[in-house]
Amino acid sequence: xxxxxxxxxxxxxxxxxxxxxxxxxxxxxxxxxxxxxxxxxxxxxxxxxxxxxxxxxxxxxxxxxxxxxxxxxxxxxxxxxxxxxxxxxxxxxxxxxxxxxxxxxxxxxxxxxxxxxxxxxxxxxxxxxxxxxxxxxxxxxxxxxxxxxxxxxxxxxxxxxxxxxxxxxxxxxxxxxxxxxxxxxxxxxxxxxxxxxxxxxxx
Amino acid sequence: xxxxxxxxxxxxxxxxxxxxxxxxxxxxxxxxxxxxxxxxxxxxxxxxxxxxxxxxxxxxxxxxxxxxxxxxxxxxxxxxxxxxxxxxxxxxxxxxxxxxxxxxxxxxxxxxxxxxxxxxxxxxxxxxxxxxxxxxxxxxxxxxxxxxxxxxxxxxxxxxxxxxxxxxxxxxxxxxxxxxxxxxxxxxxxxxxxxxxxxxxxxxxxxxxxxxxxxxxxxxxxxxxxxxxxxxxxxxxxxxxxxxxxxxxxxxxx
Numbered sequence: 001x002x003x004x005x006x007x008x009x010x011x012x013x014x015x016x017x018x019x020x021x022x023x024x025x026x027x028x029x030x031x032x033x034x035x036x037x038x039x040x041x042x043x044x045x046x047x048x049x050x051x052x053x054x055x056x057x058x059x060x061x062x063x064x065x066x067x068x069x070x071x072x073x074x075x076x077x078x079x080x081x082x083x084x085x086x087x088x089x090x091x092x093x094x095x096x097x098x099x100x101x102x103x104x105x106x107x108x109x110x111x112x113x114x115x116x117x118x119x120x121x122x123x124x125x126x127x128x129x130x131x132x133x134x135x136x137x138x139x140x141x142x143x144x145x146x147x148x149x150x151x152x153x154x155x156x157x158x159x160x161x162x163x164x165x166x167x168x169x170x171x172x173x174x175x176x177x178x179x180x181x182x183x184x185x186x187x188x189x190x191x192x193x194x195x196x197x198x199x200x201x202x203x
Numbered sequence: 204x205x206x207x208x209x210x211x212x213x214x215x216x217x218x219x220x221x222x223x224x225x226x227x228x229x230x231x232x233x234x235x236x237x238x239x240x241x242x243x244x245x246x247x248x249x250x251x252x253x254x255x256x257x258x259x260x261x262x263x264x265x266x267x268x269x270x271x272x273x274x275x276x277x278x279x280x281x282x283x284x285x286x287x288x289x290x291x292x293x294x295x296x297x298x299x300x301x302x303x304x305x306x307x308x309x310x311x312x313x314x315x316x317x318x319x320x321x322x323x324x325x326x327x328x329x330x331x332x333x334x335x336x337x338x339x340x341x342x343x344x345x346x347x348x349x350x351x352x353x354x355x356x357x358x359x360x361x362x363x364x365x366x367x368x369x370x371x372x373x374x375x376x377x378x379x380x381x382x383x384x385x386x387x388x389x390x391x392x393x394x395x396x397x398x399x400x401x402x403x404x405x406x407x408x409x410x411x412x413x414x415x416x417x418x419x420x421x422x423x424x425x426x427x428x429x430x431x432x433x434x435x436x437x438x439x440x441x442x443x444x445x446x447x448x449x450x451x452x453x454x455x456x457x
Contacts, residue, residue, distance in 0.1 A: 119327065
């Protein structure tokens with residue numbers, strides 16, 4: 001079984017690659033549509049802006065083929081890899097996302113002495129039991145770094161929520177597709193457990 | 204449910220080994236960096252910071268090997284600082300496994316570096332480190348490991364680098380560093396209220412109360428310490444217990 005980590009030229013792919021290899025799974029960096037076909041599961045990591053993510057995917061011919069693969073293979077989107085699943089983001093309103101979720105990604109509200117970006121460890125409250133959160137207790141802390149997030153979403157797609165001044169959706173779910181706003185590859189043991197569950201997940 | 208205060212142990216590394224010394228003198232070997240980092244991770248560190256204390260050109264490849272060795276073992280955020288002068292330095296460190304880089308002297312010599320770096324790699328991975336000393340009512344910024352005084356004052360300089368795109372400020376008080384008399388809470392509190400980005404307090408940790416005060420009074424988002432953890436005077440677990448007792452939320456060590 002091969003886990004493909006999509007490299008579109010602008011993300012922290014190596015930390016994800018290191019974590020997957022540490023867990024003993026075979027990881028491969030994917031840079032084109034052909035590579036995407038050859039793998040069994042997809043991880044899309046990401047840091048930066050939604051617009052640059054979408055444009056880089058398009059530039060590398062990956063946008064359409066990724067959209068197609070989403071109907072076939074288990075997918076884990078991390079940070080921007082979650083956001084790109086939405087129809088659009090306030091961060092770059094002109095760039096259309098993969099539209100798995102018709103809602104939009106919004107800027108986190110700045111209230112009082114709340115710091116934006118939301119950076120650090122925060123609690124994840126799971127709203128569903130799923131193979132992927134097996135053995136991970138509710139309220140476990142995961143590591144976050146982001147300024148935008150999903151706030152409105154159909155209840156059936158909300159996997160977990162987290163509070164930073166306001167409540168946002170820290171993980172989303174649709175059939176074989178999972179998106180997490182936190183960074184499991186940087187969240188110590190619970191993060192590694194989460195990634196291990198994704199590796200072992202059978203659909 | 205809220206963001207937790209971060210505890211960040213810092214490793215001083217030279218020639219591929221963790222070293223500890225007092226004011227850069229009497230330096231003794233304190234172990235293999237990856238092993239020390241792993242120990243801190245198991246004890247519940249929220250991030251790891253590594254400072255390359257003689258980041259000369261010759262040492263650079265050793266540093267990258269060390270960064271890689273830590274990154275292969277430790278899956279929490281990992282910051283590397285020391286000797287970063289240009290965009291390419293940041294690029295190779297990130298590729299070797301650093302999640303963030305800490306820039307000090309070069310930010311002052313060439314402020315555009317902060318702007319370019321945050322555009323290229325994102326603000327989240329650019330930490331600006333500031334060394335400052337109180338002079339009258341203000342705090343003067345120093346470069347080159349505290350050797351050279353600048354005309355900058357710490358609060359204005361921190362605001363400036365925030366505008367240039369820095370994602371965090373790592374504030375070291377030169378008055379407090381190595382004294383074990385507590386963090387400079389006055390400086391940190393002024394900075395925290397002036398800044399929108401997170402503040403990491405550094406310099407002066409000696410007791411549990413100091414760490415609590417850095418967060419309660421100094422309003423820091425994170426506390427960095429080296430010697431109290433190296434010498435095993437205080438464990439990270441003990442710090443977290445004490446913070447919890449003071450109603451400061453921390454990440455439980457699950």
